[in-house]
Amino acid sequence: MPRSNEDEAWRAIVDNYGDRVEIEPDEVPVADPAPDPFAVPAELSPTYDDERFVPPPPPPLPHVPRDRLLAWTGLFGAPTVLLTALVLGIGLPPLVGYALVASFIGGFVYLVLHMPRGPHDPYDDGARI
Secondary structure (H helix, E strand, O other): OHHHHHHHHHHHHHHOOOOOOOOOOOOOOOOOOOOOOOOOOOOOOOOOOOOOOOOOOOOOOOOOOHHHHHHHHHHHHHHHHHHHHHHHOOOOOHHHHHHHHHHHHHHHHHHHHOOOOOOOOOOOOOOOO
16 A cells, blocks of 8 residues: 555645645754864964065066077067068068068077077986876
């Protein structure tokens, strides 16, 4: 006969569909909350207003040598000028276009040739943890 109990339960659900069921709250006395064992006493808590961390001013930017600055300018400046002229429809004389392409290639070659050859640390094999 467990089937009839299940049928009655489903019939009660269908009959009360959409109606709000009233549930009587249990009369459970509310106890005082237990003291927190990890609470920090007020006299030991830090005061953040008095001791604010102020970082030191950052160091100045490193000085870039002129030859390297010129190479970086050729590497990024030449394509920027060529792209801007192309987008705006400005016709450049062929000599200026060749000079911009040469400055791009020259800046790239100069920067590659002056890259450091070895690692900063001779015992560094490149592995990272």
